[in-house]
C-alpha cells in the first residue's frame with residue numbers, strides 16, 4: 336500500500352473482531368514509533384504492550400469511546416472490544432512534563448496508526464482513560480507518567496471519511512446502517528496561502 340492509500344485508509348476503529356493480535360504485530364507497531372520525530376531527539380517515550388486477556392480486560396474497563404455517539408460506538412467486552420493496548424508513557428525529568436513530550440506522543444501515535452493500517456489492524460487513540468488506575472494495573476514506574484493508550488485489534492467496522500467545507504458540522508455520526516461517518520475539512524476550508 337502506498338503512503339497516500341495508508342493516509343486515507345487510516346480511521347479510528349472502535350469495534351474489533353474477538354481474536355488476539357500476535358505479539359510480533361504489536362511489536363511492529365511499537366517499532367514504527369521508534370522512528371518518529373522527537374523534540375531534541377530526547378526520546379523520552381516508553382511503551383507497554385498489553386495482550387494478556389485479563390489485563391486487557393482490566394484496562395478496557397478504564398477506557399471510554401466515542402463520546403459524541405455514546406453508547407453506540409462503545410465496544411463491549413467479549414463482543415467487540417479491543418484485544419490489545421499499547422500504553423505510552425514518558426520519563427519524567429521534573430514535576431511538569433513539557434508540551435514537547437505531548438507532541439512526541441502525537442507523532443508516535445500517528446506512526447503506530449499508519450503501521451496498523453499496513454498490518455491490517457485497527458486502533459483507537461485514547462485520551463479518555465483513568466490514568467491512576469491504568470498506571471497501577473500496568474505497574475508503570477514512578478519515574479514515568481502515562482500519556483495515552485492506543486487500543487488495538489482486528490477491525491470490525493469500516494468508518495468513512497466525508498469532506499466538509501467551513502461552516503459544516505465536524506461532529507462524527509452514525510448513519511441509518513450504523514456506519515460511522517467522519518467529517519474532515521477540505522484543504523480549501525482551512526488553508527491560507529500568502
Ligand SMILES: Cc1cc2nc3c(=O)[nH]c(=O)nc-3n(C[C@H](O)[C@H](O)[C@H](O)COP(=O)(O)O)c2cc1C
Nearest residue numbers: 345346347399400401402459460461462463507517
Ligand atoms: C488526542 C486524542 C485523544 C483521543 N481520545 C479518544 C478517546 O478517548 N476515545 C475515543 O473513542 N476516541 C478518541 N480519539 C479519537 C478521535 O475521536 C478521532 O480521531 C476523531 O473522531 C476523528 O476520527 P479519525 O481518527 O477516524 O479521523 C482521540 C483522538 C485524539 C487525537
